[in-house]
Amino acid sequence: MESSNTIIIKGLYKRFPVGKGEFTALSDINLNFAQGEFTGLIGPSGSGKTTLLNILGSLDVPSAGEALVLGNSIGMLSAREAANLRKVSLGFIFQSYNLLAVHTVYENVEFPLLLLKLSATERHKMVMDALEWVGLTDKIKSKPPQLSGGQCQRVAIARAMVKKPSLVLADEPTANLDAANSHHILKTMETLNRELKTTFVFATHDDKVISYLRRKVFLLDGRIDKDEIIHPNS
Amino acid sequence: MIKFLIKGLLRDKSRSRLPIIVVSLGVMLTVFMHAYITGFMGDTFEMNAKFSTGHVKVMTRAYAENLSQLPIDLALTESGELLTNLRINYPEMEWTQRIQFGGLIDAPDSTGETRSQGPAIGLGIDLLSGNGNESERLNLSESLVQGRLPAKAGEAMLSDDFAKKLNVIPGDDVTLIGSTMNGSMSMYNFIVSGTVRFGVEIMDRGSIIADIEDIRIALDMEDASGEILGFEKSGFYENEKAETMSAIFNSNTSEGDDEYSPMMKSLSQQGNMGQYVQMSELWSAYISLIFIFAMSLVLWNAGLLGGLRRYGEVGIRLAIGEEKGHIYRSMILESFFIGLAGSVLGTTIGLFFAWLVQTYGIDISGMMKGASMMMPSTIRARITTPDFYIGFIPGVLSTVFGTMLSGIGIYRRQTATLFKELEA
Structure with a gap:
């Protein structure tokens, strides 16, 4: 059954050197995320959710144990292989959008496709599809400073989704948004999750996000406190 | 990808216009100062040569x-x-x-x-x-x-x-x-x-x-x-040639103890002109080097700041999957074009000002009253071949070097902290 899992985490530890000692940020994490999950890593600040997200995003490596993402053992990847995994299969959504301010909405969304060296025709179709998913086809020539926070985050979602990645990692994606925009964003992501079968993993402590999750992994002091699957009928 | 980078470069004024202005100013000053020093030194030689020493x-x-x-x-x-x-x-x-x-x-x-x-x-x-x-x-x-x-x-x-x-x-x-x-x-x-x-x-x-x-x-x-x-x-004094000519003439013509036999002296062998030739060559080189070095520091720092200012952009590009080496190379390529554009512009402006001073001169007669040395009372720049390329040393090399240095941060950067940095 493991082969159908997008993420497999076995006995994962992450320790950081602090002075002469070390700080254990993640301790004995064992998790499997199946394809198409809409999951949240939930916990207060310092609980280890961003550290775990970093490892899943091949931005960091475990100190012990194993994290398999789309069949790639994160600890074993070279820098080039890790970059390639992010380029081809992962999408990131950040709290503060991190759009390139001098580029248009279209160009921001197109950027990940440039790295994949796709033809202009292919890129155009994919960008327009992505912007249609997030409802921003009328803003293709606008630049980020001309957009609202909600619109910026929708551009960020389109950028993360444009290459149709297998896994999207979102770190506090609604932290800078008001309630209405948060719900709009979350509905968009939920729809994309259902339609494209993309696995979403959130790091959050925002109740609005939590209310949309179909699986909630509670972290406390670097350990899994509770792993709760929400059944569709509950 | 190159089109994407060029668009970013052209639209982000703080990434293109400002650095180009800084590079242009630095290069302009370097070119002008070099032409000015060359002109001043050359004028003094020629003035002495024409009125007193000959070549x-x-x-x-x-x-x-x-x-x-x-x-x-x-x-x-x-x-x-x-x-x-x-x-x-x-x-x-x-x-x-x-x-x-x-x-x-x-x-x-x-x-x-x-x-x-x-x-x-x-x-x-x-x-x-x-x-x-x-x-x-x-x-x-x-x-x-x-x-x-x-x-x-x-x-x-x-x-x-x-x-x-x-x-x-x-x-x-x-x-x-x-x-x-x-x-x-x-x-x-x-x-x-x-x-x-x-x-x-x-x-x-x-x-x-x-x-x-x-x-x-x-x-x-x-x-x-x-x-x-x-x-x-x-019309141009060449010290080495003049000294060689003098040595050959003297070995052929000067007759032992006859103090009335003719002898030849080059400009640099007359009075204290030799010291002046040496000193002017040294000073010309020193001033040019110091100026190039100073401008290199300024432009290097401009390149460094330009690179550091784009920390966020580099971060997001890393997160999206661009390789560190690719980002580093693209930043260097950008800085090369910035340095090149600034150097061309700065050299053009510098040559223009040098041409003005070469044509019209700067009147320093007020400062020369009572001077015993034969110096021109109007200082003129002199545009020589090095003026067409000397500005490119601080202009291109320093800008690229500054970017390379700031870009080392890309390699040292822990991708693990990207999320935290990008949320900051």
Whole structure:
């Protein structure tokens, strides 16, 4: 059954050197995320959710144990292989959008496709599809400073989704948004999750996000406190 | 991808316009300063060469030893034959005879009594033979303030300041009181044909210029001349060539203990000109190097800041999956184009300002009053070949180097902290 899992985490530890000692940020994490999950890593600040997200995003490596993402053992990847995994299969959504301010909405969304060296025709179709998913086809020539926070985050979602990645990692994606925009964003992501079968993993402590999750992994002091699957009928 | 980077570069003014302005300013200053220093040093050499030393000078050994006293009693005899030989043996040079001397100029009143008097440096040059171009070399026509150049024997010009001091105008008589080549007293009358101002303080203070044949008569120097000056036909002094020529001439011509045998000295071997040549070469190199180094630091820092300012952009590009090496190379490529554009612009502007100063000059006559050294009172820049590329050293190299240095941060950056950094 493991082969159908997008993420497999076995006995994962992450320790950081602090002075002469070390700080254990993640301790004995064992998790499997199946394809198409809409999951949240939930916990207060310092609980280890961003550290775990970093490892899943091949931005960091475990100190012990194993994290398999789309069949790639994160600890074993070279820098080039890790970059390639992010380029081809992962999408990131950040709290503060991190759009390139001098580029248009279209160009921001197109950027990940440039790295994949796709033809202009292919890129155009994919960008327009992505912007249609997030409802921003009328803003293709606008630049980020001309957009609202909600619109910026929708551009960020389109950028993360444009290459149709297998896994999207979102770190506090609604932290800078008001309630209405948060719900709009979350509905968009939920729809994309259902339609494209993309696995979403959130790091959050925002109740609005939590209310949309179909699986909630509670972290406390670097350990899994509770792993709760929400059944569709509950 | 390149199109994407170029768009970003052109649209982000702080990434393109500002760095290009900074690079342009730095390069402009470098180019201008280099042309200015070259011009100033070159002008001083040429001024000394034209009025005093030549690019090389032939004189008797004794005359050379007492050069600062202008000892006409030690002048070259049978100088016409020597001049002919020099013209045959060194056809790449222009040769001319001169007599430099010291004397007293007396301006009489209507009764012949002294009205005013003053010491003068005299210069006897070939003005009337029709064969020489001393008039052009000393820029006499353009230096005329009143009257005209001497057109016949018995006419002379005075420096304008000197003429005013003596209260003499063109058409007036003046008497040169000096000593002949043989040491006896000489008095010779000239009609002042005109007055000149050279813009060289030491010459403008008190000088008389007349045809060399008149001076020969006045100082009893038949077929003699104090010195024979040689000038490169190209117009540019080349120290190494002049020294080699002098060494060969001296080994062939100078005769052992005969202090009247002719010897040749290059410009750098006369008086303290050698030190000046060395010093000017050193200073020119030092000033250029210091300026290039200073501008390199400024532009390096500009490149460094430009790179650091884009930390966020680099972070997101790393997160999206761009390789560190690719980002690093693209930043260097950008900085190369910024440096190139700024260098081209800065060199163009720098050359324009240098051309202005080369054409119109900067008048420093006020600072030169009383100066004993022969220096131009108008400083002019001189555009030379290095000015077309020297600005590219700080312009391109430093900008790229600064970016390379700031880009090392990309390699040292822990991708693990990207999320935290990007949320900051």
